[in-house]
Amino acid sequence: MxxxxxxxxxxxxxxxxxxxxxxxxxxxxxxxxxxxxxxxxxxxxxxxxxxxxxxxxxxxxxxxxxxxxxxxxxxxxxxxxxxxxxxxxxxxxxxxxxxxxxxxxxKHKKQTKAQKARAAGLEPLARLLLTKGTARVADFINPTSGILTTTDALAGAHEIMAEAFGENAGLRGWMRQRFQQHGRVVTRKKASGQKNDPQEVYATYYDWELPVKKIAPYQVLAINRAEKAGVIQVKIDPDDSYIYQYLHSRYSSRQPDNQYLQAAYLDGYKRFIKPAIEREIRTTMTEQAVTAAVKVFGNNLYHLLMQAPLKGRTVLGWDPAFRTGCKLAVVDPTGKLLAKTVIYPHELSKGQKATSQQRAQAARELVAMIQRYQVEMIAIGNGTASRESAQFVATVIQQHALAVKFVIVNEAGASVYSASELARQEFPDLNVEERSAISIARRLQDPLAELIKIDPQAIGVGQYQHDLPTKELSAQVDAIVETSVNQVGVNLNTASAELLTHISGLSKTTAHNIVAYRNEHGNFTNRIQLKQVPRLGPKAFEQAAGFLRVVNGENILDNTNIHPESYPLVQRLLTELGLKPEQIGTEAIGLALVGVSLSQLAHQLGVGETTLNDIIADLKKPGRDYREQMPAPLLRDDVLHLADLKPGMHLQGTVRNVVDFGAFVDVGVKQDGLVHISQLSTNYVANPREVVAVGDIVDVWVIAVDQKRERLQLSMMAPETGK
Known part of the structure; x- marks a missing residue:
């Protein structure tokens, strides 16, 4: 360093x-x-x-x-x-x-006209014209260098002068500041724009302008996409008339009649500085927009991964479809597949809806599966036929008085996982759709463990993420996944190699070696056994051990966030409090600390107060899951249709995506509704992520319903009180 x-x-x-x-x-x-x-x-x-x-x-x-x-x-x-x-x-x-x-x-660059003019001996002429505005031009005619006439000589001198102005660092700095502070981004529809945008997705930018310093990141990305699609033209207007006045006052005040000087600096601006600064400003805006969008994606991904798990539940995963049937898979509380089937509640062939008898048969199969395996929750993917499936499930629940709830689960990326080599290794005898139903069920049980198997870029919780540079997005994804996995920790005896790879200090090799060791020697009974795993050295053990948990092992501390290096400290702490190891996880910990000064206790033990607080929290509740403080999934037993919604109606929904201009909320109809940033709070909101996060359960009120365009506008402010 x-x-x-x-x-x-x-x-x-x-x-x-x-x-x-x-x-x-x-x-x-x-x-x-x-x-x-x-x-x-x-x-x-x-x-x-x-x-x-x-x-x-x-x-x-x-x-x-x-x-x-x-x-x-x-x-x-x-x-x-x-x-x-x-x-x-x-x-x-x-x-x-x-x-x-x-x-x-x-800077070394391709030979320019100015460089050729210098080689032809025209630099002295350029200096004379700049300083005096006159010279014996004929003296610089040089046929051997291609300067045959005075016109050639003047043209060459002009190139030298114009390039000098164009490469002037001080002038470029002033221009850059002018573009940034006073420039306006101007977009206009191209003649062929309508042809390239038949649905008018980019209609906002057909005739639009905004100051450079006020443009939002999502607007930059939208403009770039529209321009790339051939819909609009984009330029940055810095107000050329003002710039011309500045140049005249800066360079012509002492030589008002020097036409050579004026022509040089104006050409230097138009041909060299303006295009370069415009490209630079647009590049900078794009880079800033990309950075902001990557952060949006990362923030949303973090909250998606950190959704509260539904532990200890038997779940039926439902991969909805029409003609090919709905694929169902039941998994036990550990995620193990118990049963699978296909039912046809919607269509039997293209355009041919299922009859009442066929729907009744599908219902009987569903009820039988729920009752046989004591299913407690149904996770329905939010893809094609999702809402129709939810309606069918709700009807079956009500008709048969089943003690079951259902949840609409974001299935984005499930098909990617189902077709992956990892899925084929896990379920070699199942087809893609059956694997997808299992993945949907597991997403409800433990979102982090399941979503970690999928390329996060396929999950769809950002804005314009498919336009973002792979390198930057991947780096953010890696950081978010690393943070999420390690904050939660993993069960050393059930974690997949893919999940272990993201644990602090572990590599792909050591992660697979842990699984291989587990398969050969049986479950780990303590963290110290990690030292016997091939290629997992002392440094890797130090970095990883605290994030790997051994549930029901030999030492209860192995099922906490407490690092093995602090085990002696824990023993001294228990002794100081008059407690025994078997009292860890009981009310005795809290009672023993009543009236105790933690700062004094930390000083006595020779440890920082922050570390002591963390240790005490784990001693009070071994095996605690950081995600327990996150909102639980919104459970439903009935469904709504877009036609059911009326302005002013009060609903509860789940935040599915947060972008710069607001949040998209699932209220149980086919389309997620948009809560615009102006409708998030009665207070000014600069960043929607200050108010909501992916996975939040929120109260919303219907503002407007557009059934034709299938759009829903919502507000988080109650119409009666404005709060």
Whole structure:
């Protein structure tokens, strides 16, 4: 870790220098973000995973800038053009854009007209025209260099002058600021736009403009998509008339009659600066929009993965369909397949609806399966025929007075998993649809364990995620999955190799080795046995052990978040409180702490108070699941149709997606309803994620129903009170 880089990074971050230094020291030593966030809180001042990744990213940016500065300095020095002033400017630059502006005149590029003119000896002429506005042009005619006339000489000198203005770092900096502060993004429909947008998806941007500094990330991505589809044209208008006035006042005030000078700086702006800055601004806007969209996706993915599990329930997974039938699969509380079947409550062939007798047969099969396996919950995928299936299930529940509830489960990505090699290995004798029904059931039982098997990009909980760069999106996905899995922890004796791969300190190899060891030697009875797993060394054990749980093992502490390194501390704590190990998980822990000063106790034990608090929480409730504090799924036994909804109607729904302009809520009809950002709260909302998250159960009121377009507008503000 370079100390200069450390100090630079610390000045760019909203944390104390000591926190940044501690975090980078720990990361450099090979510790993972989850491990540091949970087990090194005192050292970092309680920094969480987001903060730790921000510190690492900022340090990398500082390193990248320093490397680029050195490359630029070396490149200019090799040309013999590196002056003390230029070196000072480059070394003082705080961003890559400034460095590149300073490097531009010295950058190796394809031969330009200006370079050819310099080679023809026209640079002295250019200087004369710039400073005096006149010269003996005929003196610069050089047939051997292609300068045959005075017109050729003037044209070449103009190219030199225009390029010089175009590469002027100070002028480019001013222009950039002008574009950013006063430029307007302007979009217009192309002549062929209607042909490329028959459904008018991008109608908003047919004739639209907005200041650069006010444009929202989702608008940038929408504009980019519409432009790529050939629907609109996009430009940035910085108000050229103002810029021309600025250029005249800056360069022509002392030479108002120098036409060569005016032509050069105007051409330099139009041909070099304006197109380059426009491309740069649009690139920057896109990068910022991508960063924002990636964060939106990551935030939504985190809340999706962290949804409360329905543990200990026998669940019937329902993969809905029309002609091919609804695939049903019953899984026990551990996710093991108990039974499967196919029923046809909707259609038997294309366009031929099931008869009442056929629907009755399907109902009998469903009831028999529910009763035989004592099904407690039905998880219905939200794909094609989802609402029809929900209506059918609701009718069966009511007619037979079944003590069963159903849930509409987001099945996005289920087909991806079902066709994967992993699914084929798990269920080699089942077809894709049957595997999908199992996946849907398991998503309700334990969302994290099941969704981890699917490419998160196929889940669909973001905005324009299919337009986002794979590298950035994948990095965010990896970080979110790592955070989620390690916050929850996994059962060492049931976790799949895929799930274990995301545990702190484990690699794909060590994860598979754990499963292989388990298969060969039987279930783990304690965490220490991990040290016998091939290729799982001391560092990997240190990083991983606290996140791996042994349920009903030899040591109750192995079923907690308490790290093995703290077991001696726990024993001293119990002794200090007059407790025995068998009292862990009982009310005795809380009673023994009544009237005890935790700060004093921490000092006596030689441990940080934060760590002590974490240990006590686990001693009170071994095996606690972080997700228990998350909203439970919204259970239903009846369904609604879009036609049933009227303005002002009060409903409950589940937040399925949160985007920059609001949230989409499932209220039990075919289409999710949009709660626009303006309808989230009576208070001003800058970011919808400050109010709602994926998986939240919310109260909403119907604003408008558009049955033709199948659109539903909702509000989270009660019409009676406005709250």
């Amino acid at each position: 370079d100390q200069n880089y450390l100090h630079q990074a610390a000045t760019m971050l909203p944390f104390k220098f000591e926190q940044v230094q501690a975090a980078l020291t720990l990361l450099t030593a090979g510790n993972t973000v989850p491990f540091i966030a949970r087990y090194r809180k005192e050292q970092t001042g309680n920094l969480d995973e987001v903060a730790l990744r921000q510190i690492a990213s900022t340090y990398e940016q500082v390193e990248k800038l320093a490397r680029r500065k050195q490359t630029v300095l070396n490149g200019i020095a090799e040309q013999g053009k590196l002056t003390a002033s230029l070196r000072k400017q480059i070394e003082a630059a705080t961003d890559l854009i400034t460095v590149e502006d300073l490097y531009l005149p010295y």
